[in-house]
Amino acid sequence: MSDVVSLNHGSGGSQMRNLIENIFAGKFGMSKPLTDSALLENEGYTMAFSTDSYVVDPLFFPGGNIGKLALCGTVNDLAVSGAIPLWISASFIIEEGFPLEDLERIADTMASEAIKAGVKIVTGDTKVVSKGKCDKLFITTAGVGIVKSGFEHISKGSMIKPGDKLIINGSLGNHAIAVLGARNNLGFSSKIESDCASLNHIIQNFFGECSEIHFMRDLTRGGLAAVLNEVAEMTSLGISVQEESIPVDEPVKGLCEMLGFNPLSLANEGKFLLISSGDESFKILDILRSHPLGKNAAIIGEITDEHEGYVVLKTATGGKRILEMPSGIDLPRIC
Amino acid sequence: MSDVVSLNHGSGGSQMRNLIENIFAGKFGMSKPLTDSALLENEGYTMAFSTDSYVVDPLFFPGGNIGKLALCGTVNDLAVSGAIPLWISASFIIEEGFPLEDLERIADTMASEAIKAGVKIVTGDTKVVSKGKCDKLFITTAGVGIVKSGFEHISKGSMIKPGDKLIINGSLGNHAIAVLGARNNLGFSSKIESDCASLNHIIQNFFGECSEIHFMRDLTRGGLAAVLNEVAEMTSLGISVQEESIPVDEPVKGLCEMLGFNPLSLANEGKFLLISSGDESFKILDILRSHPLGKNAAIIGEITDEHEGYVVLKTATGGKRILEMPSGIDLPRIC
Numbered sequence: 001m002s003d004v005v006s007l008n009h010g011s012g013g014s015q016m017r018n019l020i021e022n023i024f025a026g027k028f029g030m031s032k033p034l035t036d037s038a039l040l041e042n043e044g045y046t047m048a049f050s051t052d053s054y055v056v057d058p059l060f061f062p063g064g065n066i067g068k069l070a071l072c073g074t075v076n077d078l079a080v081s082g083a084i085p086l087w088i089s090a091s092f093i094i095e096e097g098f099p100l101e102d103l104e105r106i107a108d109t110m111a112s113e114a115i116k117a118g119v120k121i122v123t124g125d126t127k128v129v130s131k132g133k134c135d136k137l138f139i140t141t142a143g144v145g146i147v148k149s150g151f152e153h154i155s156k157g158s159m160i161k162p163g164d165k166l167i168i169n170g171s172l173g174n175h176a177i178a179v180l181g182a183r184n185n186l187g188f189s190s191k192i193e194s195d196c197a198s199l200n201h202i203i204q205n206f207f208g209e210c211s212e213i214h215f216m217r218d219l220t221r222g223g224l225a226a227v228l229n230e231v232a233e234m235t236s237l238g239i240s241v242q243e244e245s246i247p248v249d250e251p252v253k254g255l256c257e258m259l260g261f262n263p264l265s266l267a268n269e270g271k272f273l274l275i276s277s278g279d280e281s282f283k284i285l286d287i288l289r290s291h292p293l294g295k296n297a298a299i300i301g302e303i304t305d306e307h308e309g310y311v312v313l314k315t316a317t318g319g320k321r322i323l324e325m326p327s328g329i330d331l332p333r334i335c
Numbered sequence: 336m337s338d339v340v341s342l343n344h345g346s347g348g349s350q351m352r353n354l355i356e357n358i359f360a361g362k363f364g365m366s367k368p369l370t371d372s373a374l375l376e377n378e379g380y381t382m383a384f385s386t387d388s389y390v391v392d393p394l395f396f397p398g399g400n401i402g403k404l405a406l407c408g409t410v411n412d413l414a415v416s417g418a419i420p421l422w423i424s425a426s427f428i429i430e431e432g433f434p435l436e437d438l439e440r441i442a443d444t445m446a447s448e449a450i451k452a453g454v455k456i457v458t459g460d461t462k463v464v465s466k467g468k469c470d471k472l473f474i475t476t477a478g479v480g481i482v483k484s485g486f487e488h489i490s491k492g493s494m495i496k497p498g499d500k501l502i503i504n505g506s507l508g509n510h511a512i513a514v515l516g517a518r519n520n521l522g523f524s525s526k527i528e529s530d531c532a533s534l535n536h537i538i539q540n541f542f543g544e545c546s547e548i549h550f551m552r553d554l555t556r557g558g559l560a561a562v563l564n565e566v567a568e569m570t571s572l573g574i575s576v577q578e579e580s581i582p583v584d585e586p587v588k589g590l591c592e593m594l595g596f597n598p599l600s601l602a603n604e605g606k607f608l609l610i611s612s613g614d615e616s617f618k619i620l621d622i623l624r625s626h627p628l629g630k631n632a633a634i635i636g637e638i639t640d641e642h643e644g645y646v647v648l649k650t651a652t653g654g655k656r657i658l659e660m661p662s663g664i665d666l667p668r669i670c
Contacts, residue, residue: 125387
């Protein structure tokens with residue numbers, strides 16, 4: 001069935017990119033490369049504008065809930081575009097019969113995360129649909145921020161070049177495993193918590209300190225594998241990654257082996273990839289590690305002028321394999 | 336059951352206001368009066384930022400579809416705040432199995448309405464949920480605009496005073512009746528089309544021409560009755576409306592009588608209330624009537640210093656009655 005929308009179209013992989021590029025971006029005349037935030041020139045400076053819908057199932061999971069995701073997710077889309085996030089909108093689609101107590105808990109979480117991130121939720125909307133017409137609660141947030149001068153190119157990656165280093169701020173896969181565990185239908189329980197967090201403060205630590213950051217992107221649906229493949233395609237350069245340098249927490253690693261998941265294609269909600277010059281990479285690593293959200297930061301690989309357009313994973317034993325763009329349904333409704 | 340969300344909470348009436356004020360606005364620290372757009376001071380000028388989710392059932396109806404609603408609705412929220420709408424985000428929650436052809440039609444409509452309105456759809460998101468977990472398609476748009484200098488007070492109504500005139504740009508109720516008719520389950524078919532349209536151009540005709548506009552608001556869920564009651568409460572002034580001066584198309588009037596609806600509390604998607612000084616009201620009427628979306632514009636009443644906080648409807652026969660804030664479910668999923 002190629003003429004209907006399938007779960008694959010929402011998975012963050014290649015089918016989703018095709019849907020977005022062929023239908024939405026094409027018809028709406030969006031400029032490429034498609035980024036998480038639109039950058040808008042206005043009165044002599046650059047604004048960032050971003051939106052995401054959240055349909056996570058279940059609504060509450062270790063380390064967060066749908067409200068925390070919705071707040072942090074949009075803050076992060078702005079932050080990795082080099083913007084200081086300022087204003088957030090929040091729109092709620094609620095199923096008839098949803099407990100007001102749960103709605104209050106979720107709104108409380110959003111309010112406290114907004115304070116932590118230093119943003120304001122300034123506008124919103126509420127729609128209610130009959131029982132059975134949506135699954136409990138969906139939240140859509142949008143956000144506006146001001147791009148830090150000198151960081152306008154960050155989301156487009158236009159300055160990425162061979163020799164640049166790949167840096168991530170910590171361990172991968174915790175969000176996806178936390179949500180799966182909370183579904184209670186996968187035969188395991190774990191104490192793994194989602195990494196869901198607002199990244200704007202850790203990113204703002206670079207402002208005024210670093211001038212050779214060439215790219216940032218948060219590692220949500222499709223995980224590191226999706227973002228690296230997008231970078232390889234966007235730049236037509238090669239990417240080489242040292243598998244053993246990628247931090248993955250032991251419990252996550254164990255569950256991934258058991259369940260057949262690749263932690264590199266699992267969703268995160270508090271992790272981002274940064275690409276910088278080699279010269280500046282150690283300074284960046286120090287800045288990241290000095291922040292609680294970056295204490296496991298690591299340099300995981302580099303941009304190359306070999307195997308253009310491909311991401312090559314080098315294993316500890318000296319093997320090499322191509323890390324492909326995730327396709328198919330890894331994990332529906334993970335965010 | 337007062338401890339769960341009910342359809343009443345989404346109807347645009349008093350229950351919805353309570354939900355929004357008590358849960359969202361309170362927890363998020365939003366400033367009152369709550370308006371359709373947040374106004375944000377930035378670098379010496381004022382931005383407007385607004386969002387709405389669209390869950391209309393059915394997705395296609397005479398005069399429009401969910402995509403047209405989603406585009407025009409957010410454009411209108413910005414426009415009635417005195418802003419020139421510039422950028423729109425669009426986020427899609429899609430049910431597995433939704434026809435790609437329908438998605439393309441809806442995206443085409445959004446694209447062409449964006450061109451008509453002179454706005455750009457610059458960013459978006461796509462989520463897919465399993466069959467049965469949402470009803471076909473929900474769209475959430477957000478929008479950013481720049482408020483025209485001198486119009487910063489428009490959405491708050493802070494300059495409304497006794498003697499001011501109430502003006503609407505045309506007939507009421509067409510959107511709601513068009514959607515009801517398209518549901519095919521109400522025992523009637525009609526040729527009534529939704530009035531769904533972007534109002535920014537007709538509103539921009541006031542810029543540079545009018546200086547005594549004191550308030551604007553689009554007449555969506557809850558219709559004219561909801562907006563007038565909000566104004567009465569917000570200003571602690573009285574409102575007096577001449578019932579026979581309110582334009583309602585004959586077919587709409589007939590169906591409302593048959594079905595027991597009050598056209599004054601039905602949703603519109605291309606109508607707005609404007610409040611101006613008496614002196615400027617005739618000039619405003621001329622400007623409205625010179626535009627295709629305002630040819631049935633009418634002065635329908637005035638602000639008074641009597642019956643403070645109440646909206647009084649004067650009938651053709653000299654009777655008077657209070658026009659109350661709509662409560663309960665008039666029409667779920669009308670937008």
